[in-house]
Amino acid sequence: MKMSVVAVDMGGTQTRVAHLAGGRLHRRKAFPTRDVDTLVAAIGAVAPRGPYAVGIAFAGALDMRRGRILNSPNLREWQDLDLPQELGSRLGRPVYLANDASCAALGELTRGFRARDFAYVTWSTGIGGGFVSGGRVLWGNTGMAAEVGHIVLRPDGPLCDCGKHGCLEAIAAGAGIRRLTRERMGSALSAEETVARARAGEKVPADIVNTACRAFAQGLSIVSELLEPEVLLLGGGITLSWDYLGPKVERALRAFSRNAPPVRLTELGDDVGLYGAAALPEHWPEEWPPPTRSSSGAPGS
Amino acid sequence: MKMSVVAVDMGGTQTRVAHLAGGRLHRRKAFPTRDVDTLVAAIGAVAPRGPYAVGIAFAGALDMRRGRILNSPNLREWQDLDLPQELGSRLGRPVYLANDASCAALGELTRGFRARDFAYVTWSTGIGGGFVSGGRVLWGNTGMAAEVGHIVLRPDGPLCDCGKHGCLEAIAAGAGIRRLTRERMGSALSAEETVARARAGEKVPADIVNTACRAFAQGLSIVSELLEPEVLLLGGGITLSWDYLGPKVERALRAFSRNAPPVRLTELGDDVGLYGAAALPEHWPEEWPPPTRSSSGAPGS
Numbered sequence: 002m003k004m005s006v007v008a009v010d011m012g013g014t015q016t017r018v019a020h021l022a023g024g025r026l027h028r029r030k031a032f033p034t035r036d037v038d039t040l041v042a043a044i045g046a047v048a049p050r051g052p053y054a055v056g057i058a059f060a061g062a063l064d065m066r067r068g069r070i071l072n073s074p075n076l077r078e079w080q081d082l083d084l085p086q087e088l089g090s091r092l093g094r095p096v097y098l099a100n101d102a103s104c105a106a107l108g109e110l111t112r113g114f115r116a117r118d119f120a121y122v123t124w125s126t127g128i129g130g131g132f133v134s135g136g137r138v139l140w141g142n143t144g145m146a147a148e149v150g151h152i153v154l155r156p157d158g159p160l161c162d163c164g165k166h167g168c169l170e171a172i173a174a175g176a177g178i179r180r181l182t183r184e185r186m187g188s189a190l191s192a193e194e195t196v197a198r199a200r201a202g203e204k205v206p207a208d209i210v211n212t213a214c215r216a217f218a219q220g221l222s223i224v225s226e227l228l229e230p231e232v233l234l235l236g237g238g239i240t241l242s243w244d245y246l247g248p249k250v251e252r253a254l255r256a257f258s259r260n261a262p263p264v265r266l267t268e269l270g271d272d273v274g275l276y277g278a279a280a281l282p283e284h285w286p287e288e289w290p291p292p293t294r295s296s297s298g299a300p301g302s
Numbered sequence: 303m304k305m306s307v308v309a310v311d312m313g314g315t316q317t318r319v320a321h322l323a324g325g326r327l328h329r330r331k332a333f334p335t336r337d338v339d340t341l342v343a344a345i346g347a348v349a350p351r352g353p354y355a356v357g358i359a360f361a362g363a364l365d366m367r368r369g370r371i372l373n374s375p376n377l378r379e380w381q382d383l384d385l386p387q388e389l390g391s392r393l394g395r396p397v398y399l400a401n402d403a404s405c406a407a408l409g410e411l412t413r414g415f416r417a418r419d420f421a422y423v424t425w426s427t428g429i430g431g432g433f434v435s436g437g438r439v440l441w442g443n444t445g446m447a448a449e450v451g452h453i454v455l456r457p458d459g460p461l462c463d464c465g466k467h468g469c470l471e472a473i474a475a476g477a478g479i480r481r482l483t484r485e486r487m488g489s490a491l492s493a494e495e496t497v498a499r500a501r502a503g504e505k506v507p508a509d510i511v512n513t514a515c516r517a518f519a520q521g522l523s524i525v526s527e528l529l530e531p532e533v534l535l536l537g538g539g540i541t542l543s544w545d546y547l548g549p550k551v552e553r554a555l556r557a558f559s560r561n562a563p564p565v566r567l568t569e570l571g572d573d574v575g576l577y578g579a580a581a582l583p584e585h586w587p588e589e590w591p592p593p594t595r596s597s598s599g600a601p602g603s
Contacts, residue, residue, distance in 0.1 A: 117589060118443045132528075134440050134447075135587055141435070141530025142419045142563070148527040153520055153558045154455075163560055219454055226449040227433075227528055229442025257454045259464055262443070286436055288418055 005053040006282055007044050007094075010101070010274035012060045013076060016040065020047045021279035026272065034076060037084075041091050048092075055088060055096040056281035058104035058274040065099050065144025066289055085292045095292045097281040100144055101274055106131025107138050107284055108277030109234060113269035120230040121267070122149050124217060125237035126175040132228055139228075140286055150174060154219055169220040173213040175239065181209045196242045214246055218253030225258055236267040306354040307583055308345050308395075311402070311575035313361045314377060317341065321348045322580035327573065335377060338385075342392050349393075356389060356397040357582035359405035359575040366400050366445025367590055386593045396593045398582040401445055402575055407432025408439050408585055409578030410535060414570035421531040422568070423450050425518060426538035427476040433529055440529075441587055451475060455520055470521040474514040476540065482510045497543045515547055519554030526559055537568040 008026070010017045016034045019026040028047040032039065044055060061073025068085035070076075085096040099107075106121040110133050114121075117136040123129045128150030132139040139146050150170030151163055158167025159180065171177045175192040183189040185205050190198070192213075198206035221233055239246070243266060254261045267273065285291055309327070311318045317335045320327040329348040333340065345356060362374025369386035371377075386397040400408075407422040411434050415422075418437040424430045429451030433440040440447050451471030452464055459468025460481065472478045476493040484490040486506050491499070493514075499507035522534055540547070544567060555562045568574065586592055 130528075134435065134442070135438065135589060137436065139435050139440065139529070142532040143530065145561075146435075146528065146530040148530075151560065152524040152527045156516070156520060156558065165558065165560065215457070219457060223453040223524060224528065226453045227431075227447065227525065228440070229444065229447040229449075231443040257457065257466065259452065259466065260446075288436060 004282055005049050005051065006279045007048050007053055007055045008275040008279035009040070009044065009055065009057040010104075010278055011040075011057060011076075012101070013073065016043070017275060018043045018047050019275050019279075020049055020053075021275075022049065026275055026279075036078065037082075037087055037091075041088065044088075044092060048094075053094060054282040055092065055094055056104075056278035057084065057088075057096065057098045058101040058278040058281075059084075059098055060101045063098060063100060063144060065140060067143070068096075068098055068292060070098075089292060095282070097285055097292060099140070099278075099281055100129075100131075102129030103131040103138055103140060103144065103147055104277030104281065105129075105236065105273045106133050106147070106277070107280050108273040108275070109133070109267065109269060110136070110138065111280045111284070112276040113267060113273060114232070114234050114265070116231050118229070118231040119234050120147075120224050120228050120232075121234045121236065122221065122224065123237035124174065124235060124239040128170045128174045128217075128220070128237075130224070132224075132230070134228065134230075138284060149220055149224060152220060152223060154216055169216055173216040173220070178209060178213055181212075182206070185209065192239050193242070196239075196245060200245055210246070211249060214249035215253045218250045219257050221250070221254050221264075222257035222261065225254075225260075225262055230262055233262055233264045234267055235264060236269075236273070240266055305583055306350050306352065307580045308349050308354055308356045309576040309580035310341070310345065310356065310358040311405075311579055312341075312358060312377075313402070314374065317344070318576060319344045319348050320576050320580075321350060321354075322576075323350065327576055327580075337379065338383075338388055338392075342389065345389075345393060354395060355583040356393065356395055357405075357579035358385065358389075358397065358399045359402040359579040359582075360385075360399055361402045364399060364401060364445060366441060368444070369397075369399055369593060371399075390593060396583070398586055398593060400441070400579075400582055401430075401432075403430030404432040404439055404441060404445065404448055405578030405582065406430075406537065406574045407434050407448070407578070408581050409574040409576070410434070410568065410570060411437070411439065412581045412585070413577040414568060414574060415533070415535050415566070417532050419530070419532040420535050421448075421525050421529050421533075422535045422537065423522065423525065424538035425475065425536060425540040429471045429475045429518075429521070429538075431525070433525075433531070435529065435531075439585060450521055450525060453521060453524060455517055470517055473517040474521070479510060479514055482513075483507070486510065493540050494543070497540075497546060501546055511547070512550060515550035516554045519551045520558050522551070522555050522565075523558035523562065526555075526561075526563055531563055534563055534565045535568055536565060537570075537574070541567055 130147035130149035155167030161168035161171035431448035431450035456468030
């Protein structure tokens with residue numbers, strides 16, 4: 002029997018927890034992301050009586066191998082926290098922590114798309130990614146692989162939140178579109194509003210959307226040349242306008258690629274992060290030490 | 303006991319074969335790359351009496367899964383050939399075929415650098431790559447992952463041999479440097495000559511070298527954001543001038559990266575491809591069917 006898991010999807014504003022048993026999510030809870038006490042209480046409220054592990058999909062930079070949160074733009078109080086240690090000692094359970102976008106790819110691998118080679122890219126306020134190769138998530142050296150949003154496309158381009166210039170995210174993601182609309186139209190528009198105005202035929206929003214689509218396609222083509230995925234699997238709020246954006250992105254993708262893989266939209270919805278978090282204990286890289294920080298003995302006991 | 307392997311490193315101009323036994327390369331032969339007959343004769347000349355497999359590192363585009371050569375700029379007569387089928391039926395041995403740069407990464411994994419997470423990038427007439435993640439080569443869907451030279455950095459940049467514009471290779475590799483020197487100086491110079499003139503203080507060659515270094519660093523930074531390797535391992539003829547180029551590349555790499563991994567030069571030399579080819583039968587992706595095309599029965603029999 003598989004181990005019972007409490008899954009946590011911890012975003013910049015909202016945290017969701019659920020208990021995965023028998024392949025299904027039970028006793029879901031959602032609440033504003035706050036402090037460790039709140040998280041401990043929420044996990045306790047959904048946890049089963051028997052042994053369980055905790056899997057956490059976290060929106061921010063971390064060191065999976067060392068179990069440490071490095072930083073997160075919207076979660077400053079969590080910075081430098083050894084969350085597996087802290088939670089593990091309070092809950093008496095092993096805690097597995099990973100980056101949210103790679104967790105989403107893991108959710109797709111185990112519950113959604115299920116292909117052996119695919120690249121998952123999320124296009125939203127930021128741009129993130131998770132890669133699956135040969136049926137395994139490509140975590141990278143510390144769990145921070147697949148940072149699709151922070152590949153530098155224009156060395157002299159706009160400043161990114163990360164401190165570099167010309168990152169894909171700074172050009173094509175929601176935050177970049179907001180900045181461009183403010184600069185060129187005098188008022189900052191969301192990606193959704195910008196797309197709506199482009200659809201209605203306004204020239205400047207249409208320009209901004211075309212630039213974003215072209216940069217996003219360039220990023221996808223680079224992912225394709227480096228990973229050679231069977232499929233590019235897309236998610237995130239901006240892809241909700243795929244009927245309008247898709248043809249622009251796919252046309253540019255073909256121009257930038259020799260053999261562009263097919264593009265598909267994720268069908269797993271909001272639960273992808275929870276499913277990925279729930280699969281973390283089983284899919285933890287075999288070469289990394291499992292968390293053994295619970296106060297009640299061996300992991301999974 | 304490991305299976306005995308005849309390793310083939312097949313380049314655009316030269317082919318090398320050797321028999322790997324007891325972890326060492328024996329009976330090496332090198333000859334100009336020509337036709338299948340020549341290759342069959344060379345393999346026969348170095349092959350052992352008993353059972354063996356053949357591993358081939360091939361300089362060009364191929365479909366590893368289907369065992370087919372798609373094309374190679376300098377090897378047109380091999381185009382569309384099912385080399386494992388053709389060789390396998392003539393030799394009566396299983397034949398494994400893979401891209402040369404990914405084979406080089408496999409050679410580094412098994413005989414050279416041996417880390418579990420690294421990106422190997424070769425900087426020469428072209429730019430190629432091979433990635434190792436979690437101790438396994440990342441082959442991609444058909445064996446064409448890690449095409450570092452063909453990521454598009456400048457959509458309006460120079461035409462690449464592959465038909466796209468602004469590929470890293472078209473800007474920073476030997477062929478790109480040759481084109482730039484012809485355009486800006488009136489005569490085409492090799493990368494080596496261009497670097498020599500830059501060292502001597504000539505302004506235009508220095509500009510061209512700086513541009514190449516900056517683009518190469520941008521490519522390395524993208525590889526780092528997407529793969530998060532522990533180390534960037536570099537090879538290829540242009541890195542022989544690393545004393546001059548290294549500081550330029552590393553400075554730009556730090557500007558383009560949040561956490562650039564350390565850069566190391568390969569120490570395995572010319573045998574890296576042969577060692578990688580020799581390791582192919584053992585490291586063939588488990589989810590792919592092994593070649594069973596030999597006329598004398600099961601693979602490895």
